[in-house]
Amino acid sequence: MTAMPKWADAVLVPLISLLIAFVISGLVILAIGEDPVAAMKIMVTGALGSTYGWGYTLYYSTNFIFTGLAVSVAFQAGLFNIGGEGQASLGGLGVAVACLFVPWPHWSLALIGAAGMAALFGAAWAAIPAYLQAKRGSHVVITTIMFNYIASALMIYVLVTILRPMGAMDTASARFDPSLKLPRLGDILGLVGIPFNNRNPANISLLIALVACAGVWLLMWRTRLGYQLRAFGKSEKASVYAGINPVRITMYAMLISGGLSGMMAINTVMGEAQRLLLNSVEGAGFIGIAVALMGRSHPVGVLLAAILFGFLYQGGAELALWTTIPRELIIVIQALVILFTGAMDNMVRKPVESLFLMLQKGKA
Amino acid sequence: MTGNDTLGRQATAAPAGAPLAIELCGISKAFGPVQANKDISIQVAKGSIHGIIGENGAGKSTLMSILYGFYKADAGEIYISGNLTPIPDSQSAIRAGIGMVFQHFKLVQNFTVLENVILGAEGGALLRGAMASARKSLTDLAREYELDVDPDAVIEDLSVGHQQRVEILKALYRQADILILDEPTGVLTPAEADQLFRILNGLRDQGKTVILITHKLREIMEITDTVSVMRRGQMTATVKTKDTNPEELAELMVGRKVLLHVEKKPATPGEMVLEVENLRVRDEVGVERLKGVSLTIRAGEILGIAGVAGNGQSELLEVLGGIARGTGTVRLNGQEIALTAAADGQSRRARGIAHVPEDRQHLGLIMDFSAWENVAFGYHHAPEYQKSALLMDNDAIRADTVSKMERYDVRPPIPTLAAKSFSGGNQQKIVVAREMDRNPDLLLVGQPTRGVDIGAIEFIHKQIIALRDAGKAVLLVSVELDEIMSLSDRIAVMFDGQIMGERDPAKTDERELGLLMAGVVK
Numbered sequence: 073m074t075a076m077p078k079w080a081d082a083v084l085v086p087l088i089s090l091l092i093a094f095v096i097s098g099l100v101i102l103a104i105g106e107d108p109v110a111a112m113k114i115m116v117t118g119a120l121g122s123t124y125g126w127g128y129t130l131y132y133s134t135n136f137i138f139t140g141l142a143v144s145v146a147f148q149a150g151l152f153n154i155g156g157e158g159q160a161s162l163g164g165l166g167v168a169v170a171c172l173f174v175p176w177p178h179w180s181l182a183l184i185g186a187a188g189m190a191a192l193f194g195a196a197w198a199a200i201p202a203y204l205q206a207k208r209g210s211h212v213v214i215t216t217i218m219f220n221y222i223a224s225a226l227m228i229y230v231l232v233t234i235l236r237p238m239g240a241m242d243t244a245s246a247r248f249d250p251s252l253k254l255p256r257l258g259d260i261l262g263l264v265g266i267p268f269n270n271r272n273p274a275n276i277s278l279l280i281a282l283v284a285c286a287g288v289w290l291l292m293w294r295t296r297l298g299y300q301l302r303a304f305g306k307s308e309k310a311s312v313y314a315g316i317n318p319v320r321i322t323m324y325a326m327l328i329s330g331g332l333s334g335m336m337a338i339n340t341v342m343g344e345a346q347r348l349l350l351n352s353v354e355g356a357g358f359i360g361i362a363v364a365l366m367g368r369s370h371p372v373g374v375l376l377a378a379i380l381f382g383f384l385y386q387g388g389a390e391l392a393l394w395t396t397i398p399r400e401l402i403i404v405i406q407a408l409v410i411l412f413t414g415a416m417d418n419m420v421r422k423p424v425e426s427l428f429l430m431l432q433k434g435k436a
Numbered sequence: 437m438t439g440n441d442t443l444g445r446q447a448t449a450a451p452a453g454a455p456l457a458i459e460l461c462g463i464s465k466a467f468g469p470v471q472a473n474k475d476i477s478i479q480v481a482k483g484s485i486h487g488i489i490g491e492n493g494a495g496k497s498t499l500m501s502i503l504y505g506f507y508k509a510d511a512g513e514i515y516i517s518g519n520l521t522p523i524p525d526s527q528s529a530i531r532a533g534i535g536m537v538f539q540h541f542k543l544v545q546n547f548t549v550l551e552n553v554i555l556g557a558e559g560g561a562l563l564r565g566a567m568a569s570a571r572k573s574l575t576d577l578a579r580e581y582e583l584d585v586d587p588d589a590v591i592e593d594l595s596v597g598h599q600q601r602v603e604i605l606k607a608l609y610r611q612a613d614i615l616i617l618d619e620p621t622g623v624l625t626p627a628e629a630d631q632l633f634r635i636l637n638g639l640r641d642q643g644k645t646v647i648l649i650t651h652k653l654r655e656i657m658e659i660t661d662t663v664s665v666m667r668r669g670q671m672t673a674t675v676k677t678k679d680t681n682p683e684e685l686a687e688l689m690v691g692r693k694v695l696l697h698v699e700k701k702p703a704t705p706g707e708m709v710l711e712v713e714n715l716r717v718r719d720e721v722g723v724e725r726l727k728g729v730s731l732t733i734r735a736g737e738i739l740g741i742a743g744v745a746g747n748g749q750s751e752l753l754e755v756l757g758g759i760a761r762g763t764g765t766v767r768l769n770g771q772e773i774a775l776t777a778a779a780d781g782q783s784r785r786a787r788g789i790a791h792v793p794e795d796r797q798h799l800g801l802i803m804d805f806s807a808w809e810n811v812a813f814g815y816h817h818a819p820e821y822q823k824s825a826l827l828m829d830n831d832a833i834r835a836d837t838v839s840k841m842e843r844y845d846v847r848p849p850i851p852t853l854a855a856k857s858f859s860g861g862n863q864q865k866i867v868v869a870r871e872m873d874r875n876p877d878l879l880l881v882g883q884p885t886r887g888v889d890i891g892a893i894e895f896i897h898k899q900i901i902a903l904r905d906a907g908k909a910v911l912l913v914s915v916e917l918d919e920i921m922s923l924s925d926r927i928a929v930m931f932d933g934q935i936m937g938e939r940d941p942a943k944t945d946e947r948e949l950g951l952l953m954a955g956v957v958k
Contacts, residue, residue, distance in 0.1 A: 290827075294827050294828060294830070295826050295827055295828060296816055296817065296822075296826075296828055299809070299812070299816050299828060300816065302805075303802055303805070303809075303813065306802045306803075306804050306805065307798065307802050307803075309798050309799060310798060310799050310800070310801065310802050310813070311779075312759055312778075312779045312781070313757070313759055313781060313791070313793055313799040313800065313814065314781055314813050314814035314816070315758060315779055315780060315781025315782035315783070315784070315785065315814060316779060316781075317778070317779045318779060
């Protein structure tokens with residue numbers, strides 16, 4: 073018997089957890105001799121106080137939406153894909169290949185092509201661990217972690233020996249053709265008359281990320297494939313009874329997951345850097361796990377959690393810029409957020425639940 | 437539903453003068469809006485076997501959990517041997533001399549019997565002393581109560597019946613005077629159940645008090661001295677077992693008259709539906725579980741498979757239902773079925789085979805899914821559930837669920853409720869509705885009434901008979917011999933992966949079937 077209304081479970085509990093995480097973060101800041109209120113102010117104004125700050129926040133959020141969705145889809149199917157980092161960097165390679173070697177007539181076509189290539193490369197990188205899991209039972213957690221390292225080594229090789237322009241000292245590909253530059257968020261919002269700062273990396277990829285959220289929701293809760301993925305994730309044994317092929321479902325889940333991770337690269341590689349850099353993913357693959365955890369593997373939750381983590385990223389950068397608080401502290405805050413919203417969820421849920429029970433009893 | 441209906445007799449006190457082992461006074465416990473126990477008072481005489489009977493969800497387990505210190509009662513008092521004894525946790529329960537044997541054993545599978553018995557009562561950092569003294573008291577206990585178990589045997593090598601003995605030994609080793617057993621026979625063969633009852637009788641003769649929680653009327657009649665009936669969180673009656681009868685108890689449990697016997701017309705077998713020849717199945721480690729099974733079922737006929745659990749019945753259902761692979765020949769309506777594909781349930785369903793699996797919680801349902809999602813389970817490709825090539829028509833599934841819930845009497849009739857929130861009987865009704873409603877040519881049913889309350893058993897049996905009368909073939913697997921005998925038109929007995937023989941239920945008895953089940957060929 074669950075007495076808690078759905079909104080309390082989905083909104084109230086995470087909010088309280090978040091509040092606790094921030095209070096403890098404040099205590100940590102106090103402990104190193106800084107002013108937590110001032111620090112919070114810097115974070116909020118830096119990340120959300122201007123459209124410039126919002127731009128950076130949303131740019132980071134776009135990455136986390138893709139990787140968060142990727143982890144969520146696999147998670148719904150009972151698979152823990154920790155390989156977002158590797159899949160996203162391969163996605164970057166896909167974008168680079170599409171942008172460097174195809175003479176696109178227009179950026180929009182290039183975006184579609186690059187997104188497709190990113191998804192393809194990301195999915196391909198997930199396919200091997202998926203196959204090993206489905207056919208050989210090699211645990212996907214282990215293999216995807218190993219594939220992150222292989223991906224990182226592969227990217228070094230590709231960048232140094234193949235994609236690096238002759239004579240360049242930088243481990244990076246050549247710059248993409250300027251005509252392939254994606255419209256910035258400011259440009260797009262300007263079209264509908266909303267003034268938005270243009271000197272930040274937020275770009276049209278954000279809209280694709282939002283479409284991906286809707287797509288994942290549609291997939292998981294409206295299609296047969298999604299139904300089978302979720303059933304498989306809840307009970308493999310029962311799924312076999314229902315005639316759901318475990319090998320096929322494992323492959324589908326990981327391919328979709330890898331594809332979503334890979335698509336992150338259109339934001340970083342095509343939208344921001346305009347060339348493929350070494351370590352273009354910058355940990356977003358791992359943040360995706362936290363985002364999916366906090367977002368309860370639901371697209372709406374993932375979207376909200378991704379914005380929160382975008383805020384933490386941008387706010388943290390501002391904090392490091394304007395105070396003597398070390399940048400590492402932001403990792404502490406992130407860790408506290410993950411700890412309270414993900415791992416110690418029941419600590420808040422149980423009291424809230426009994427509170428609601430008491431309220432109900434009072435009414436009855 | 438009123439609390440004081442005229443059906444129940446007033447709770448009667450234990451005979452005057454007999455010392456009481458336990459007295460519960462006015463115990464109440466609510467989980468949120470659900471009143472699991474409501475003002476329950478009960479007196480258990482020392483040296484007696486006291487049965488507590490009631491349907492699933494009647495509050496038996498809650499009451500015992502309160503007695504064992506798992507839950508704290510909202511109100512009420514517990515007296516042990518006449519003394520007010522608060523039991524805030526299970527440690528205090530053990531100290532008060534209460535031992536509990538759970539339905540699902542709490543044993544460390546790769547420990548020996550001895551190690552399991554001293555677990556939590558090691559009495560120091562070093563095991564040596566405790567092991568030696570435990571070994572001695574274990575042999576004493578074994579002699580005293582006929583609880584023979586090899587102290588050095590590893591748990592996972594023991595039969596279920598022996599594992600249960602270890603649980604009882606654990607309690608006795610901790611000096612329990614009051615033993616609570618929660619549905620102890622659910623996992624036992626008839627012979628093992630008889631042995632358990634002998635042990636319980638022995639315990640009573642030695643002055644121990646036994647509380648037996650069950651929903652099986654036969655066990656109550658067979659072994660208890662006194663029986664208390666619970667319904668919807670209340671104690672509806674406490675009576676001497678010798679003064680009552682199964683019909684009366686069933687009525688007290690359910691709150692209305694219940695048909696304990698299945699009524700059915702003679703079968704009129706028609707065309708051959710299922711022909712199985714020389715069916716063989718190996719498990720993952722290569723052990724042959726089905727060793728050449730052959731059987732046939734005609735339309736309008738129920739073939740019952742009797743046997744002790746684990747003799748190949750599950751494998752038979754799984755290979756026919758497309759879950760496991762096998763070799764041999766299986767023909768449905770004269771057409772051969774391929775046995776080589778894994779997870780082939782879809783093609784079986786398409787051919788008109790429906791399957792109510794033995795284990796509804798792990799096979800038949802996804803417990804976290806809502807009822808309507810479970811109604812589509814296995815039939816998620818059905819055309820009437822699709823909106824387009826890609827999208828499922830969730831509204832259509834929900835509408836179908838509402839209709840099925842009404843026709844199959846699923847309570848509460850809420851399609852969006854998660855499967856785990858339904859009682860065992862209603863979960864089973866969801867599975868039965870899903871599988872039977874498509875009018876299959878062949879219905880595979882495993883343990884249709886395991887863990888299902890009496891009211892639902894009656895309903896499910898009626899549905900199976902109705903399907904037979906509609907000219908369908910039914911393969912029924914059950915470890916409940918009563919169920920097999922009352923439902924089947926023919927009975928095949930399985931032992932060690934083979935069919936030992938076929939009998940006409942009208943011309944056989946439990947003794948003969950029991951011999952076949954034990955592998956004694958006649």
